[in-house]
Amino acid sequence: MDSHTLAAQTADTGHVEDEHAPFLRHHFESVPQQREAATFGMWLFLTTEIMFFGGLFCSYLIFRNWYYPAFVAGSHTLHIWAGTLNTTVLIVSSFTMAMAVHAAETRVRRALMGWMIATLILGCGFLCVKAYEWHDEWVDHHVPGLNFGPESFLHGTKAYPDDKLPLDVAEKTQLYFSLYFLMTGMHALHMIIGVSLLTILLIQVRGGKYVNGHVAPIENFGLYWHFVDIVWIFLFPLLYLISRHQ
C-alpha cells in the first residue's frame, strides 16, 4: 500500500482530484489539510500580533488614566476629518479585500485583480493621509524625541480654547504623542508590509496563480489585512476621539 492510497483514505472528505494538485506540498496528505494548516498558522500569527499591540495598548491605558487632561489636549490637535476619512478608507479596503477573497474562491481572475487593485489603492490612500497628518504634527513640534515642544499647549487653540494647560500637564502631552506615534507607526508599518505583500500577490495573480482553487495565500493575506483594519478601528477612538465635546 503506498502513501497515496492511504492519504486518500484519510482525507475522506477531500476532493480526490485535488490529490495531485500542483500546489500540494509533499508533506501534506491532502489539499484541505494544507489549507486548514495555513489558515490555522495565519490565525496563530495574528494572535502574536494581538499581543504585540497589546503591550502598546497596555501602556496607553496606564498613561491615559494618569494624565487624562494631557491626553485630551493631545487628541484635540489631531484632525478628526483625517481620522474619520482613514477609518472609512480602511473599512472599505477591508470590504474590497473580502471581495477579492470571494473572487479567488469563485475563481474569477478579472474580479480578483480588480478587487486587489482597489484594495491596493485604498491602502496607499490611507498611508498618504497618515503621512499628511504626521507632517502636520512635525510642523507643530509634536514629535517626541525629535522636535517636541509643549509650548503650543500653553495657550489653547481656536477650536478648543479650553486647552490651556499649565506647564506640568502640557509636558505630559509628550507621552500622548509618544504613544500616538508608536501605535500609528506600528500600524503604518503593518500597512506598508501589507501593501508590499499585496503587490507581490497581484503580480502572481497576473501570472495566473490563485484562481485554480489554491486560495490559501489570498485568504490569509485577507486575514492579515482585516487584522490591520481592526487595530485601526481601536486606534481611531482611542487616539482621535478623546473628549471631543469639550
Added chain:
Amino acid sequence: MAELKHHDEPTHHEHHIVSPGVYLAICATLLVLTATTTAVSYVDLGEYNTVVALAIACTKMTLVVLFFMHIKYSSKLTKLTVAAGFFTFIVLIMMTMTDYISRAWGRW
C-alpha cells in the same frame, strides 16, 4: 478503516463561501458605526463617552472578525485560537491594571 473513526478531529472543515451581499451589508454597517462614533464623541456623556466609543469599536471588530474574517463559518479550533488571543490580551491588561489601579488604595 474502523480505526480511522478514532481520528476525532476532521482534517477538513467544510469551506463556506460568503456571498457578496453579506460583505456589502457588513461594510455599510461598519461605515454607519464609524459615523456614529465620531458623532457621539461630540456629545457630552461624561464617563460614558469612553464606554460608548469602546463598545462601538468592539462591535465593529466583532463584525469584521465574524464575517470578513469568516470566523462565523470556521472550525472550532480557529474560534478557540481567536478566543485564546483575546484572552491573553485581556490577561495582560487586567493583571497589569491590578497593580496600577490598586496603587492608589494604600500607602505603597
Added chain:
Amino acid sequence: MSTILSLPDQSTASLPKVSYLNKEYGLKSWLLTQDHKRIAILYLIAITFFFFVGGAMAALIRLELLTPQTDLLAADTYNKVFSAHGIIMVFFFLVPVAPAVLGNFLIPLMIGARDVAFPKINLLSWYLFVSGGCIELTMMVFGGVDTGWTFTTPLSTHYLNTNVVAAAMGIFVAGFSSILTGLNFLVTIHRMRAPGMTWFRLPLFIWSYYATSFIFVLATPVIAIALVLVVLERIIGIGVFDPAKGGDPLLFQHLFWFYSHPAVYVMILPGMGVISEVVACFCRKRVFGYTAVAFSSVAIGVFSFFVWAHHMFIMGISSYSALVFSLMTMLVAVPSAIKIFNWSATMYKGSITFDTPMLYTLGFIGLFTIGGLTGVFLASMGMDIHLTETYFVVAHFHFVMVGGMVTAFMAGLHFWWPKITGRMYPESMGRIAAVILFTGFNLTFFPQFILGYLGMPRRYAAYPPEFQVLNVFSSAGATVLAVGYLLPLLYLTWSLKYGKIAGANPWQAAGLEWEIQSPPLTENFPVTPIVTHEAYDYEWLASKKGSEVPTVG
C-alpha cells in the same frame, strides 16, 4: 517472559543505506534544507556553540568570585560578563534548546508526520536565531553590554553607554525565531497527526511541547514590543519609561516579565516532556496518571501568564496586586508537584534499568524538586523580601533551569542520540558524566542558597569577605560541573564515528519514532502509520513477536 527477549537483537543491526543524513551531501544541502531533522541538527550545532560561550562566561564569573576583591575582572568587565552569560544562556540556550533541537527532530516523528507544517518557516526561524546570535556576539566583541539580561529601566535607557540597542535588537530578532517555531509546532500538532493518533494517544512529550508553543506564540511578542520601547527610549527619548517625563520605569518590568516569566516555563516544560518519555521507557510502564500529567502541562502553560509580578514584590507594585500574584504563583506550583509525584509513582512495580538517560532523569527529579520548592520560598511574599535579589534567587533558578532543564535535555539527548545519529554513545562514559554533572551541580549551587539567606546580593563583582568560604565551594563545584559538560561533548562527538550501531529501537521503547529506522529517512515514514494503541503501551510492545516489530537489519 521478559519483555526484552521477545524483541529482535539489535546488536546485529547495521546502519541503513539511505537516511536523512546521507541523502544529500554538501554544505548547501544543509544550509538550504527544509527537513525538520536537519534543521534540528543545525540548531544543535548553533546552540551547543552558544552554550559553551555562555559557559565560558560562567567560568569567568566563578573565577572572579573566588576572592572578595575585584582582582581578575574589573567591576565594569564583570558586569559585562554576567550580562553576556545571562543573555546568551537565557535567550540563546535555554529558551530554544529543547524546543528547537528535540522538538524539531521529534514532534513530526512522534505524531507520524512527514515534516512540520511549514518547513520553510522552520528554516527561516533557524536563520533568525543565528542572526540574533550573531548580533549578540558582534555586540560583545564591540564592547558588550552591562544591563544584565533583564534590561531594567531606567538603567538601560538612560544611565549606561554600552551597546544596549544592539543587545535588545539581537533578542528581538531571536524572539521571532521563537514565535515561528511555536507557531509551526502548534499547527503541526493540530493538523499533521497520523490517523488514529488521538489527543489522548499523544506522548506526554507532545503535550508539554504544545503548552510550550502556546507560550511562545502568546508571550514573546510582548517582550518584543518592550524591547522596541527600550530602544526608542534610548535613541530618541520617548519618555514612556522615564520618570522625569512622567513615564513609569516599572511598566517596563511588567512587560518584560509578562514574557520572561512564562519563558521560564518554556524552558522547563519541554524538559518535563523528555522526563515523561524516559521514565516510561526505562520503567517499561505507562506513565502513572497520563491524564493528570498531560493536563498539568496545560495548566502550567495557562497559569504561567498570571504570575509574572512575583518578580516585582518589592519593586513598588501595590501590595494588593502582590497578593494576587503570590496566590497565583502558589497555584502554579501544584501542577509541578503533581508531575514529580506521578513520575516517581511510575517507577512503582516497574522493571527499571539505569542507563544514562534514566540516571539523568533521577537527577532531574531530585534537583527539580529542590528548585521547585525553593520557588515556594520566593513566592511567599514576606520571605521574598529577604531573599529576592540575593544569591538565593540565583541558586533557585539555576536549580530549575540547569538542574532541571539542562539535566532533562541531557537525558533527552542521550535517549534519542541513537535515533538522531544511528549510533550509541559509550554507555559507561555516559553514566560517569551523569554522576559528575549531578555532583558538580550540587556543589556549585547548593552553597548559593546559604549565601542568599546570609544576604549576599547578586551581580556583585566584589563582596564582603565573610562570604568567601561558600563562594570558594561554589567555584570549586563549578569546575566539576564544567567537566560534567565537557565530557558529553567529547564522547558524543567521538560516537558519531566510532559509536556502536544502534538499530531502530535500542531502548525497545514504545512510540512512533522508534518504529522507523535510525537515522530516519528524509520522509520519516515510508507508509503513513496508523496508530492503534495508546502511548507507552509496553504490554502491547512486549506481546509483539520479533518479526512484527520494525527494525533494520
Added chain:
Amino acid sequence: MHSISPVLWQFLIKWLTNFAIFPPEASTIAPYADALYFFLILISLVGLIAVVAMVVTFAIRYRQEKNPVPTPIEGSTLLEATWTIIPLILFMVCFVWGALLYFRIYSPPPNAMNIYVVGKQWMWKAEHPGGQHEINALHIPVGRPIQLTLISQDVFHSFSVPAFRVKREVIPGRYTTVWFEATTPGVYHLFCTQYCGTLHSDMIGWIYAMSPQDYQAWEAGSTSGNSLAQSGERLFAALGCNSCHNSGPNAHGPNLANVFGSHLQLKNGQFVTVDDAFLRDTILNPTLHEVAGYAPIMPTYQGQVSEEGLIDLVEYIKRLDSQYRIEQTIENSAAQPVQTGTAPAETSAPALAPGTVKQ
C-alpha cells in the same frame, strides 16, 4: 600542620571564624522571618524526603534484575488527588503566612522615627530630621521603630539589611518606605541589591545600631547646624512659595499649616490623604493634583529642586503645625535674605532659577 600550605591554612582559619548559615537576628522582624524560613525548610525537607524515598525504594525494589516483568498501572485518582491537595494546602499556608509577614514588614508603626534615604549611583545618603547627613552609613538607636522614606535620584536601587531581614526597592521619582526596629547594638551590612550599574557592588554601607544614649551622643555630635525643616524653610522662602502659600485671606494657594496627614478634596472630587509622596508630587506636578477651590496657577518645580531639597521641603511642610510658624517663615525670609547660592530663585519666578537650588 606545617605541611599545609599557608594559603590553605588561611582559608581554613577563615572558614572556622566566618562560617555561618544564618545572618544575625538583629531586628524585631528577624525572628518572624526566620520562623517562616524554618517552616519552609521543613516542608521542603518533607517533600524532598518523600520524593527521594519513593524514588530510591522503587529503584531498589523494582530494578530489572529483581522485577523483570513490569505490572501495568494506569494511575490512581485517589492517590493523585492526595498529592494534589496536600501540596495545595501547604502552599496556601505558605501564601497566607508570607502575606502576613509582608504586611508586617511593610506597615510601619505610627510612632516610628522617620529618616530619609536618597540612593544614587553609587552611594546611600541618609538625612536625619535633625540635619545629620551620612553617606553609606546610617546611625540608629535600638529599641525604637525607625521608618525610612526612600527615593532614588537616578536608577532603581534596593535598600537591604540582611540582619534586619528587610529590603525595599528605592525607586526614581517615587517615595517608598520601609521600617525596622533594631534589637541588638552592633554594626550591620547595608547592601544595594538591585543591579544599578558599574559600581553596584561598591554601593554598600553600614548600619550602626546604637544604644539610645550612644545615639543621642552621636546625634548631638554630628549635626551640621540646620535641621531638615530649617533647610526646608529657607528653600520655601527662596523658591517664593510663601508668596502664595502665606495663609493670608487673599492667598492664591492653600494654607499649609497642619496640612500633613489631612484629607483634601481634589478638583475631580476624589479625596487624598496628604503624605510625603503627595507633597513631593504636588511640588513637581501641581496641576495633576488640583485642590478644590484653587486655580491651577502653581508652576512646576520639576528639575529645579534636587531630591534632597524636596525632602527638606516635605519635612518643613510636615512640621508646619501652626499659623505662627508660617508667619515666622515670612518674616525670616523678609528680614534675612537667603544665602547667595539660592538668591536668584527669590524673584518668585521659578522658571528663571538656574539649575538646582539646593545641594
